[in-house]
Amino acid sequence: MVAVSRKISAGPVFPGAEMASPESIITVKGINKVYPGQVHALKDVDLDFPAGALTTLLGPSGCGKTTLLKIIAGLLAPTTGEVLVKGRAVTGPGPERAFVFQDFALMPWATVLRNVAFGLELRNVAPKERQDIARHYIGEVGLAGFEEKYPHELSGGMRQRVGLARALAVNADVLLLDEPFSAVDEQTRRKFQEDLLRLRETERKTFLFVTHSIEEAVYLSDRIVLLSRRPGRISQIIEPKIDRSGSPDEIRRDQAYLDIVEEIWQGLRQFVD
Amino acid sequence: MDARIDDVVAARLAAEPDERARSRRQLLAWRLASIALFCAAWEFAGRIPINLAFPTFLETVEAFGEMLADGTMLRAYFITLQPLVIGVVLSGIIGVSAGVAMGLRKSVEWVGAPVFIVLQAAPVAALIPMVTFIYGIGMTAKVISVCLLALPVIVLNSYKAVANVNPSLLAMCRCFLGNRLQQIVKIILPDASPVIFAGLRLGISAGFIGIILAELLITPTGIGDLITYHRAVANYAHMYASIASIIVFSALTLTLLQWVEVTLFRPEKQR
Numbered sequence: 001m002v003a004v005s006r007k008i009s010a011g012p013v014f015p016g017a018e019m020a021s022p023e024s025i026i027t028v029k030g031i032n033k034v035y036p037g038q039v040h041a042l043k044d045v046d047l048d049f050p051a052g053a054l055t056t057l058l059g060p061s062g063c064g065k066t067t068l069l070k071i072i073a074g075l076l077a078p079t080t081g082e083v084l085v086k087g088r089a090v091t092g093p094g095p096e097r098a099f100v101f102q103d104f105a106l107m108p109w110a111t112v113l114r115n116v117a118f119g120l121e122l123r124n125v126a127p128k129e130r131q132d133i134a135r136h137y138i139g140e141v142g143l144a145g146f147e148e149k150y151p152h153e154l155s156g157g158m159r160q161r162v163g164l165a166r167a168l169a170v171n172a173d174v175l176l177l178d179e180p181f182s183a184v185d186e187q188t189r190r191k192f193q194e195d196l197l198r199l200r201e202t203e204r205k206t207f208l209f210v211t212h213s214i215e216e217a218v219y220l221s222d223r224i225v226l227l228s229r230r231p232g233r234i235s236q237i238i239e240p241k242i243d244r245s246g247s248p249d250e251i252r253r254d255q256a257y258l259d260i261v262e263e264i265w266q267g268l269r270q271f272v273d
Numbered sequence: 274m275d276a277r278i279d280d281v282v283a284a285r286l287a288a289e290p291d292e293r294a295r296s297r298r299q300l301l302a303w304r305l306a307s308i309a310l311f312c313a314a315w316e317f318a319g320r321i322p323i324n325l326a327f328p329t330f331l332e333t334v335e336a337f338g339e340m341l342a343d344g345t346m347l348r349a350y351f352i353t354l355q356p357l358v359i360g361v362v363l364s365g366i367i368g369v370s371a372g373v374a375m376g377l378r379k380s381v382e383w384v385g386a387p388v389f390i391v392l393q394a395a396p397v398a399a400l401i402p403m404v405t406f407i408y409g410i411g412m413t414a415k416v417i418s419v420c421l422l423a424l425p426v427i428v429l430n431s432y433k434a435v436a437n438v439n440p441s442l443l444a445m446c447r448c449f450l451g452n453r454l455q456q457i458v459k460i461i462l463p464d465a466s467p468v469i470f471a472g473l474r475l476g477i478s479a480g481f482i483g484i485i486l487a488e489l490l491i492t493p494t495g496i497g498d499l500i501t502y503h504r505a506v507a508n509y510a511h512m513y514a515s516i517a518s519i520i521v522f523s524a525l526t527l528t529l530l531q532w533v534e535v536t537l538f539r540p541e542k543q544r
Contacts, residue, residue: 105442166449
């Protein structure tokens with residue numbers, strides 16, 4: 001947590017803002033986002049994301065959850081407010097964050113191997129080294145043997161695995177996932193969720209996950225941030241303490257799991273009409 | 274990963290080369306059959322005859338052979354190709370650079386886009402007498418005729434291609450810390466290349482129109498001369514042979530360009 005102590009010494013830059021708790025890796029302070037045309041997407045969002053946890057942003061469509069994720073990624077600038085990652089203010093994308101895109105964002109002209117290694121290629125890592133790293137993560141996401149295939153030769157679920165491997169390959173501390181499973185069919189989605197839980201154990205990274213699926217959020221998350229309808233603000237933070245030692249099916253039948261799903265649904269109901 | 278899904282996908286991928294080779298052979302057979310059908314229809318129409326000035330297919334082939342043997346055809350192509358190649362190469366280099374610059378920079382777009390949009394909309398054949406007025410009847414005038422026709426479509430396609438690059442890939446490049454140069458070289462140009470090449474193909478076919486227009490309107494030289502001369506002396510088979518040869522030549526050139534594009538820039542399309 002060296003970075004955090006550096007942030008504390010840089011404290012006066014953000015007068016009035018309370019200090020982040022030491023274990024939080026991302027701090028969101030007073031974020032407002034107004035799109036041209038006076039569309040108020042986010043209003044006064046303050047949040048801490050604990051290091052090593054999987055946090056989900058959940059809310060009705062148009063609540064600004066993707067906007068918040070893109071602000072944290074540095075792809076969008078907030079209208080007011082600030083995001084700190086490891087104590088440093090975000091002014092754009094950085095090496096400590098990697099993004100997984102809803103539409104995969106794979107280069108159709110590049111093989112799986114080149115796509116996965118692309119983040120390292122942009123950082124001028126030598127070809128041999130970046131291909132070795134890429135091969136390792138292609139194996140990690142279960143795509144070994146598909147290195148020389150092109151994206152159009154893969155199914156939707158496999159393409160998103162390529163997107164995930166690319167994000168893992170740059171060895172960022174934080175993985176930002178923007179509805180990664182929304183373009184994937186239900187069976188693949190469930191398998192993917194289980195793999196993600198496993199990867200979380202082996203990779204020890206912080207995950208930030210945007211979804212509109214309550215079940216997915218409860219199944220995967222340590223912490224669920226519920227956003228209200230536009231302008232999005234935090235309506236509730238839930239920490240589902242679910243025992244994940246059982247099989248996926250046991251978890252999905254677990255009473256605690258079902259109770260939390262119901263609780264969130266009751267919380268979100270008011271936004272649906 | 275679900276092992277069964279993997280196996281199914283792997284089996285499908287392995288089976289594909291065979292299937293593709295078979296469908297490629299079928300496609301080739303159909304193409305040859307359609308060419309044969311066209312030639313037969315031409316022969317039939319010539320024998321009715323639908324018009325006294327319409328030769329049969331075999332007469333045309335014979336005329337073509339004759340012109341090839343006595344060297345007139347090769348000489349005509351040698352003359353026609355000079356301004357065409359110079360004009361097309363110039364248009365390609367200037368057109369792609371200008372179009373890409375317009376797509377990348379708002380200021381260049383502001384200056385360039387109106388010029389080329391007007392040029393593309395204008396009936397350029399009407400400008401050719403003016404070109405003759407300024408540049409005379411030599412090589413320069415013909416090169417300019419080719420460029421006038423080829424340039425606008427190449428510029429506008431390159432410009433649209435760059436302006437419409439997949440925004441998600443641009444965001445991906447930014448996210449993984451690509452700088453502007455990397456963004457242009459590794460994302461924008463490859464993503465824009467299919468549309469840029471479509472523009473080049475259209476530009477080259479417009480260049481063929483330009484050179485034939487110039488050879489018919491400015492001074493009869495090369496293939497344009499062959500066409501006008503044989504029409505004047507009522508050698509219709511020779512006239513048709515000249516016209517057909519330039520059409521076939523133009524089609525072959527465009528096919529060659531497509532092959533170059535796929536081989537060099539789109540490896541995934543070869544699968």
